[in-house]
Amino acid sequence: MEAKVAPQPAVQTPAPPVPETKAGTSPAEQHALKMKASNVNLWYGEKQALFDVDLEIFDRSVTALIGPSGCGKSTFLRCLDRMNDVIDGCRVSGDIRLDGQDIYDPHVDPVQLRARVGMVFQKPNPFPKSIFENVAYGPRIHGLCSTKAELEEVVVGSLTRAGLFEEVKDRLQEPGTGLSGGQQQRLCIARAISVNPEVLLMDEPCSALDPIATARIEDLMEELKEQLCIVIVTHSMQQAARVSQRTAFFHLGKLIEVDQTSTIFTNPKEQRTQDYITGRFG
Amino acid sequence: MMEQHEHIVRSYEEELALLNNTIARMGGLAEQVLGQAIEALERRDAELAGATIKQDEEIDELQRQIEAEAVVMIARRQPMAYDLRQIMAALRISIDLERIGDLGKNIAKRAVAVVMEQQPKQLMLGLKHMGELALGQLKDVLDAFIERDADRALKVWYKDEEIDAMYNSLFRELLTYMMEDPRNIGLCTHLLFGAKNIERIGDHATNIAETVYYLVHGTAIVDERPKGDTTSSTPVALKRSAV
Numbered sequence: 001m002e003a004k005v006a007p008q009p010a011v012q013t014p015a016p017p018v019p020e021t022k023a024g025t026s027p028a029e030q031h032a033l034k035m036k037a038s039n040v041n042l043w044y045g046e047k048q049a050l051f052d053v054d055l056e057i058f059d060r061s062v063t064a065l066i067g068p069s070g071c072g073k074s075t076f077l078r079c080l081d082r083m084n085d086v087i088d089g090c091r092v093s094g095d096i097r098l099d100g101q102d103i104y105d106p107h108v109d110p111v112q113l114r115a116r117v118g119m120v121f122q123k124p125n126p127f128p129k130s131i132f133e134n135v136a137y138g139p140r141i142h143g144l145c146s147t148k149a150e151l152e153e154v155v156v157g158s159l160t161r162a163g164l165f166e167e168v169k170d171r172l173q174e175p176g177t178g179l180s181g182g183q184q185q186r187l188c189i190a191r192a193i194s195v196n197p198e199v200l201l202m203d204e205p206c207s208a209l210d211p212i213a214t215a216r217i218e219d220l221m222e223e224l225k226e227q228l229c230i231v232i233v234t235h236s237m238q239q240a241a242r243v244s245q246r247t248a249f250f251h252l253g254k255l256i257e258v259d260q261t262s263t264i265f266t267n268p269k270e271q272r273t274q275d276y277i278t279g280r281f282g
Numbered sequence: 283m284m285e286q287h288e289h290i291v292r293s294y295e296e297e298l299a300l301l302n303n304t305i306a307r308m309g310g311l312a313e314q315v316l317g318q319a320i321e322a323l324e325r326r327d328a329e330l331a332g333a334t335i336k337q338d339e340e341i342d343e344l345q346r347q348i349e350a351e352a353v354v355m356i357a358r359r360q361p362m363a364y365d366l367r368q369i370m371a372a373l374r375i376s377i378d379l380e381r382i383g384d385l386g387k388n389i390a391k392r393a394v395a396v397v398m399e400q401q402p403k404q405l406m407l408g409l410k411h412m413g414e415l416a417l418g419q420l421k422d423v424l425d426a427f428i429e430r431d432a433d434r435a436l437k438v439w440y441k442d443e444e445i446d447a448m449y450n451s452l453f454r455e456l457l458t459y460m461m462e463d464p465r466n467i468g469l470c471t472h473l474l475f476g477a478k479n480i481e482r483i484g485d486h487a488t489n490i491a492e493t494v495y496y497l498v499h500g501t502a503i504v505d506e507r508p509k510g511d512t513t514s515s516t517p518v519a520l521k522r523s524a525v
Contacts (some may be wrong), residue, residue: 019476050483235413265363265366266500267367267499268366271284271285274284274363275287278289278361278363278364278365279290279291279360279362280287280290281287281290282287
C-alpha cells in the first residue's frame with residue numbers, strides 16, 4: 001500500500017507519480033495533480049474550523065470528502081473556489097493551488113477562479129429565469145460566446161452533457177424553477193459546466209433528491225469525470241463508495257485519512273475512519 | 283488490529299454477534315463430525331458412524347442459515363470496512379466448514395463400508411494420527427477466528443504441510459499393501475479416500491486461516507504456501523520394484 005497514514009495532525013498520501021503495481025489501482029492515481037492544498041487552516045472569527053489540512057486532488061476523477069457534521073468538509077470545499085471570501089470574519093491560511101497556481105494570490109480574480117472551479121450546491125438553486133437563461137447566464141457574463149447561435153450551441157451542449165436536454169428541449173423558455181428537484185439539480189450542473197470549468201465542486205448534490213434522481217446525478221458524475229476533476233462532499237458513505245476514486249475523511253476540522261476509495265471502505269488505516277464509516281461509537 | 287468499538291445501532295451489533303456465534307457452533311459441530319468419523323473408522327463402530335452421518339445435516343442447515351443472514355445484512359446494513367470483512371469472512375468460513383462436514387461424513391460412510399474388514403494396525407494408526415492433526419488444525423483455526431488472532435491463523439496455514447507429508451507417506455504405504463495382495467485393494471481404497479478427505483479438510487482449515495488473516499488485516503497473506511501433497515504426480519508403476 002502506498003498510503004502512509006501518520007497519527008495526528010492531518011495526514012497526506014505521498015506524491016502520485018509512484019505507480020501502483022497491484023490490481024485495482026485507482027484511476028485517480030494515474031491522473032495529474034489538479035489541486036493541492038497544503039497546511040490549510042481556517043477560522044470563523046475566533047473559532048478555528050480547519051487544522052493543517054493537506055490534500056491532493058487529481059484530475060479526471062472524483063474525490064469524496066466525508067465526515068460527520070461540522071467536521072469541516074464543506075468548509076474545505078468552499079476554500080477551493082474561495083467561496084469563504086464572502087463570509088465575514090473568515091480567515092484562511094496555508095496554500096491552495098490549482099495547476100500549481102496559488103488561488104489566494106492577490107492577483108487572482110475570484111470570479112475568474114470560479115469559472116474554472118464551478119460549484120453545485122445541496123439545494124438546487126436555479127435562477128428565477130427560463131431554463132435557457134439559467135444556462136446562458138455564465139457564458140454570457142464571461143463573454144464566451146460572440147453570436148446568438150454560438151450561445152445556443154453552448155446551452156444545448158451543456159444541457160445535453162448534464163443529461164437534461166431530452167427532457168426539457170420543448171420548454172427551454174419555461175422557468176427553471178418549474179422543474180422537478182432532480183431536474184433542477186441537473187440544470188444547476190448544466191449551468192456550472194456551461195463555462196467549461198476544470199474542477200466541479202459538489203456540496204451534497206443529492207441529499208435533497210430521491211434515489212432515481214440521485215442515480216442520474218451519479219451517472220452524470222461518472223461521465224463528467226472523464227473530462228474534469230470532481231470533488232464531492234457527501235453524508236452518504238454509500239454514495240462516496242459508489243462515485244469516488246479517492247476518499248478523504250475529515251473529523252473535527254482535521255483530515256484524518258485519505259486513500260483510494262476501495263481501501264477506505266474495506267480496510268481503513270485509522271481507528272476514527274473505521275468507527276465513522278461502520279457507525280460505531282468513537 | 284484496531285479496537286472494535288460498539289455500533290451505535292445496537293441491533294447491528296446483535297446481528298454480527300449472532301453471525302459469529304453461528305460460525306462457532308458450526309465449527310464445533312464440524313470438529314465433532316471429524317473426530318467421530320475417525321473414531322468410528324478406527325473402532326469399526328457402525329453405530330457411531332451412522333450418528334455422525336446424520337450430524338452433518340445440522341452443519342448444512344447452519345450453513346444455509348449463515349448465508350441467508352449474511353445476504354440480508356449486506357442488503358440492509360450495507361456494511362463497510364471491518365463489518366464488511368466480518369460478514370464476508372462468515373460466509374467464506376461457513377462454506378469451508380460445510381465442506382469439512384461433508385468430508386467428515388464421507389469418512390464415516392467409509393467406516394461403515396469397511397466395518398467387516400481386518401484392518402492393519404500400522405495403517406490405521408497413521409490415518410488416526412493424520413485425523414488428529416487435521417482436527418487440531420481445525421480447532422486452532424476456529425480459535426483464531428473467535429479471538430481474531432491472525433498470528434495463530436498463520437501458524438495453522440504453515441502447519442498444513444505436515445498433513446500433506448503424512449498423506450504422502452500413507453499414500454505410498456497403502457499402495458504397497460495393494461500391490462502385495464489384491465485382496466487388500468477394497469479396504470485400502472477406502473482408507474486412501476479417507477486419508478485424502480482428511481488432507482482436504484486440512485486444506486479447508488488453511489482456507490479458513492486465510493480468511494481470518496484477511497478479516498484481521500484487510501489484506502491477503504502474501505507468502506507462498508508450501509504445497510506438500512505430491513501424490514498427484516507420484517508415478518505408481520515405478521513403485522512396483524520396491525515391493
